[in-house]
Structures are given as C-alpha cells and as structure tokens.
Amino acid sequence: MSLILSEQLAPLISAKQLTCIREDRILFEQLSLTICAGDIIQVEGPNGAGKTSLLRILAGLSQPFEGEVYFQDQAITHCRELFHQNLLYLGHLPGVKGEMSAIENLTFNLALHGLETDQVEDDLAQVNLLGFEDSLASHLSAGQHRRIALARLLNTKAPIWILDEPFTAIDKQGVQNLEQLFLDHAEQGGCVILTTHQDLTLAAKRMKKISLTYRLY
C-alpha cells in the first residue's frame, strides 16, 4: 500500500513503511505517504480501522511497530523541538480543564506551545464564545469545550495541523467556518490532516483521501 499525494513540492511531513499493530491485529502495514504544503487530507475508514492510531503516529505520540515519520526529511524522533513547534495536534479529547475559565484554558494552551496570548479574547469571540470568556469550562457544553480547543487554530503559526475528529459536537455553521479556515490555511502553505465521518463540502475541490480498511488478521 503506497500513495504519493503531491509531487511538485518538498514534503512537509512524510512517512515510510509504517506498520501499526494493536492487540495482535495489524491495523495497516507498509503505509508510506508524503504530505506537502497546501494539502488537505482526510483519513477515512470504518471504526477500528486505525485512523486515530495513524494520526497519533504522525504526531509522534505513538511509536509505529515499524517504519519512521519524517518532518522535512528528518526523522521526528531526532528533531522533536522543531517538529512540535510546527505541529498542532488536537486529539479526541479537547484538553480543556473544567476548573479554569475559557480564557484561562486558551491562554495556557497557547503559552504552553510558546505562542502569543494577547489576542485570546478576539479568538474566543471568533469561535462564538463571546460572553463565556470568564465562565468555568465545567459549566460549558461539550461543543463549547471543543471550540475552546479549536480557537488555538486561529493563533498558531504551525503549518502542520493534525486534527482527530475536529467536528465532534460542533454545529453546522461552525463546521462551515472550520472548513473555510482549513482552506485558508492550505492556501497559505500549511497542511491539514483530519479524520471525520461527516461529508464535507470542500471535499470535491481540494480534499485528498487516505482510506483505511478494517482488517481482521
């Protein structure tokens, strides 16, 4: 299984011969991919096919059984700090603390990644959390938690976005705004790798797909 997604540009992130095994089951093997600036990639497949595992391996959170992930032709295990400065990963869990307010959560998350924190109020307003800045996150809904996490997208300089189910609990208008954000990011030379089960409107134009199939053995 091998796919090359675009050849005209130097790859931002690439993977060679990835094999992932979970609970004695091979999720995928010999998976190679190259992702360049401007790519929007949707990883699709049924539940349990290994979408999240692939994303976690690309982000460097999990180790593949075999193979290696490269950031600009450098193995990510050898350039951790540089890679993480250029990566924005949002997992299943939004990473929002119930004991802190929306604004404190966003400020901490930005500062943790070494980013400016002077525009946090505008960012929260842009994700429709105007008026909720000082509410404790435990009083907010699941969709609003997700929005706090996604507000980081507005402020980051990282070109590589890896997003695991970013649309979970987000309303229709929010999904449209996010899709536009992804398009703008790709135009500006970034890349987006995401998983979702929703049909996206930008699919036809820009989106490339990686399909994982469920394997029994």
Place this chain on the structure above:
Amino acid sequence: MTNLAQQHLSYRAAFALVVKRDLTIALRHKDDIINPLLFFIIVVTLFPLGIGPEANTLSRIAPGIIWVAALLATLLSLDRLFKSDHADGSLEQMLLSPHPIFILVLAKIVAHWLITGLPLIIIAPLLAVLLHLHEQSYAALMLTLLLGTPVLSLLGAIGVALTVGIKKGGVLLSLLVLPLYIPVLIFATSAIDTAALSLPYSGQLAIIAALFFGSLTLAPFAVGAALKVSTN
C-alpha cells in the same frame, strides 16, 4: 518552501506557567489540598486515642507515626498528579509542546509538593505536641520533613506516570512506590530519634538530602519517559 515557525523558548516561563496553572486548579478544587491534610491529621490524632495518653509511650512512637502518616497522605494524593490531565487530554498537549518534557514534569511535581507536602510540614509541629514529641526533636522533625516530603513527591511521580494509562492502577501504584519510600522513612525517623537523645543527626540528614538531590535531578527524566510509554 513554507515559513517554519521557530521561536525562542524560555524554560523558566514554561516552568512558571505550569506551576501557576496547577496551583490555580488546586485552589479552585480544594479537595486536592484538604483530603491529604485531613487524612494526616485524623491518622495522627487517632493514635493517642487508641494507645492511651501515656507520655512516655507516645513520645517513643511519635516520629514513626508522623512519618508513616505523611507518607500515606502523600500516597493518597499522588493519583491526582497526572490522572485528570490524562483523562481530559491535557497530558497529550504537554507531551506535544515544544518545551522539554522534564521541565513541565518538574513544574507539576513542584506544584504537587506545594499543594500536599507544604501543608503537612506546617501542621506537623502541632500534631507533634499532641504526641508529646521530645522538645529537642522538633528541629529534626521539621528538617526531615522539609527534605523528605519532596522526595516522596518526586519518587511517587514515577509510579503515577507508569500507571496513568491503567484503569485501576491504585494497588499497583502502592506496590511500586511504597518500597521506594522506605529509605526516607528509615533515615527520617532515625534522625528524629537521635535528636531526642541530644546526639548529632547530621548523618541521617545528609543521606535524606542526597536522596532529595538524586531524585530531583533524575526523577523528571524518568517521569517523562514513563509518560511517553503510558500514552503510547
């Protein structure tokens, strides 16, 4: 070629950021501070009730009671160190931050000690009065607690980091961590006993200090590696 982000990172700022966040959370979620402290107070006050108010017996066993109670109170509070961060996904974000993991881990451990260790040290002399601790032992008690409780937090963090991915890791955590606590317990109580006889106890104190500096320098790296394995 796209413009890559590369900014200057300050270790001190990252350290202060995480300590401040953990303290904010603990102050809003007061259980984290009150539970171990209350446990410590209850255990120590139960002993005179169970054994009887005889001053000689109590002052003989006081160092052991205070130290065992402090040790168990710390163990009780360890779970909070990484578990909630793991449950809501903030731990992943910390591992993915460009800052070195050991700085963030050290900050979390320092915050944990400020939340659980420091209140124990402040309340300990009051409880020592209750147990008729020898007058000349107070300095030794405070010094051993001051040097010893950070060791408990540092070593405990390794155990928590190893068990954070496991659903019911409580028993495993005790089995992993308690044996590591034994040297601290032995030398701390021995120092307090020696002080009661008006003998110099600097030897025991030096060993606890060695344990402190050893774990301060090595534990954050071990915790970082363990967290990577646990979130794999």
